[in-house]
Amino acid sequence: MKPGLRFKSVVPEGPRVAVTFDGEALMLPEGANLATALMAAGIGSFRQTPFQGVARAPFCMMGVCFDCLLEIDGVAQQSCLIEVRAGMDIRPARQQREGPYESL
Amino acid sequence: MNRFDLAVVGAGPAGMAAAREAAEAGLCVALVDEQPRVGGQIYRNVERVEAPLAAVLGKEFMSGAGLAKDVQHAGITHLAGFSVLAFEKGKLALGAASGAMRIEAREVLLATGAIERPMPMPGWTLPGVMGAGAAQVMLKQSGLAVENAVLVGSGPLLHLVAVQLTRAGAPPRAIVETRRRGDARRAVMKWRLALRAMPYIKRSLANLTELRNAGVRRYMGSRDVALLGERRVESVVFASGGRRREVPCDVALLHHGVIPHVQASRAAGVSHIWSESQMAYVPECDIWGRTDAPHVWVAGDGAWIGGARVAELSGRIAALGIAHDLGYVRSVERDRRMAAWFEEREFELSLRPLIDRAFPPYEAALTPEDSVAVCRCEEVTAGQVRAAVAAGATNVGDAKVMTRVGMGRCQGRMCFPSVARIVAEARDVPVVDAGQLSARPPIKPVTLGALAQMHYGAGAKEGDAHDD
Numbered sequence: 001m002k003p004g005l006r007f008k009s010v011v012p013e014g015p016r017v018a019v020t021f022d023g024e025a026l027m028l029p030e031g032a033n034l035a036t037a038l039m040a041a042g043i044g045s046f047r048q049t050p051f052q053g054v055a056r057a058p059f060c061m062m063g064v065c066f067d068c069l070l071e072i073d074g075v076a077q078q079s080c081l082i083e084v085r086a087g088m089d090i091r092p093a094r095q096q097r098e099g100p101y102e103s104l
Numbered sequence: 105m106n107r108f109d110l111a112v113v114g115a116g117p118a119g120m121a122a123a124r125e126a127a128e129a130g131l132c133v134a135l136v137d138e139q140p141r142v143g144g145q146i147y148r149n150v151e152r153v154e155a156p157l158a159a160v161l162g163k164e165f166m167s168g169a170g171l172a173k174d175v176q177h178a179g180i181t182h183l184a185g186f187s188v189l190a191f192e193k194g195k196l197a198l199g200a201a202s203g204a205m206r207i208e209a210r211e212v213l214l215a216t217g218a219i220e221r222p223m224p225m226p227g228w229t230l231p232g233v234m235g236a237g238a239a240q241v242m243l244k245q246s247g248l249a250v251e252n253a254v255l256v257g258s259g260p261l262l263h264l265v266a267v268q269l270t271r272a273g274a275p276p277r278a279i280v281e282t283r284r285r286g287d288a289r290r291a292v293m294k295w296r297l298a299l300r301a302m303p304y305i306k307r308s309l310a311n312l313t314e315l316r317n318a319g320v321r322r323y324m325g326s327r328d329v330a331l332l333g334e335r336r337v338e339s340v341v342f343a344s345g346g347r348r349r350e351v352p353c354d355v356a357l358l359h360h361g362v363i364p365h366v367q368a369s370r371a372a373g374v375s376h377i378w379s380e381s382q383m384a385y386v387p388e389c390d391i392w393g394r395t396d397a398p399h400v401w402v403a404g405d406g407a408w409i410g411g412a413r414v415a416e417l418s419g420r421i422a423a424l425g426i427a428h429d430l431g432y433v434r435s436v437e438r439d440r441r442m443a444a445w446f447e448e449r450e451f452e453l454s455l456r457p458l459i460d461r462a463f464p465p466y467e468a469a470l471t472p473e474d475s476v477a478v479c480r481c482e483e484v485t486a487g488q489v490r491a492a493v494a495a496g497a498t499n500v501g502d503a504k505v506m507t508r509v510g511m512g513r514c515q516g517r518m519c520f521p522s523v524a525r526i527v528a529e530a531r532d533v534p535v536v537d538a539g540q541l542s543a544r545p546p547i548k549p550v551t552l553g554a555l556a557q558m559h560y561g562a563g564a565k566e567g568d569a570h571d572d
Binding site: 004005006007008009010011029032033036037039040044045049050051052054055056057058059060061062063064065066067069072075076077080081082083 | 160229233
């Protein structure tokens, strides 16, 4: 895996809880912002685009762009709006490959 | 209890102040927000921030703690983690991952804040390219300062983020500024304005000094900016000072101003007008924030970009207006209390043109080159939008039908500002003649399960039938 983002932490390390990302076990800081916690854990791709099939990762972190979309416990959600809870089953958002569409 | 006098949508400075003010006046208030905690983006997570992070974020950030505390009031119900999906005739449909619910409110105040002005440029969809605001969110909420960043664009926020990253021990590699040195000089030439804005200018200069002392390099007047990388961003290339330059990075943080987040006010049927000074559509409203949609009010950056202090004041002013309309406050009392807030708001707003002039948006990202994706969701390029115009599209609605631009999950939030300009430019008409994107419920995507739950109740099972 290519390294994702690197961070300097300015807060004391809190308790971590176990979650899974795409089946892989991860320990993330409890109550942390989920999108940030995953990036800090080295996750570099959150979803694949429906047309070109290229990787996307969080962009706005404010609930606007939907590039942080993940499937969390079976429901597609914006991970930038969610806090880490123990036992979360997290997967890249599944999206049917679409197109190309005929131009009108 | 699902009945309220007032539903405030958004728990940033405008929403928090409005909720408190309305509750003080005796109204029963619902404060609805997508985030798990109050604060909005500017004061995100402020309740939980402690030293040493507080020192990194600065005094202005910590000043939001009082507002956050103020919403702990018997008259305020904070509905955290809920998005507003739809509202009409006093009913609001709210959605969350945990399900959906309906509430009733006699008045609705939209305090939905700002979004960063979308900045489409070559490579901006690569993982590792983010908004500058995103770096702040990661710092505020998780205490994590992203390392090896290059900041790109224009605006006071760019410098503030750079300062905060530096204080956190992760100074950015460079700031690629798209404005020219002359922009700031021209702005300060309005000396009367500059004199009034002296505290802001001083703070701004202090930020620049802090960055210079930390050795953060700023490239002024940068053009032809592109973000390069194979699977994620690896460098920023640009032209500055007559030279082609390349700065390697792990993350590129884009910013060229903020615009009102108007998805909810559009869906509410509020009229929006084009503001040339803000270079954005803004909801039409009176001095109280009252719109032309019945019982719908707006306050804060979602109404007009003015910053946190203006947002707080306009939240209070709107709350008073609403309390008055509902009969909780008499006109005399309303006008007496509003006077000081109004005066301060006018003063703060009078300084705004200075910022607008000193930090113009990056022109090349307003109407990007053909190969750049303007719609991140549906992967539609600027060239495709131009081709649609060549094929007969006259407005953004046509472009949407012909290219799918704006039909993805973000519902046009990220692309509409660009598409409007591209269509206008291609037709050689003013941007208002490119039309506006219509927004309809649901204001945020919602699962069928949540909709069913709202209709049938939480206990509904598969196979339950309903007659209507």
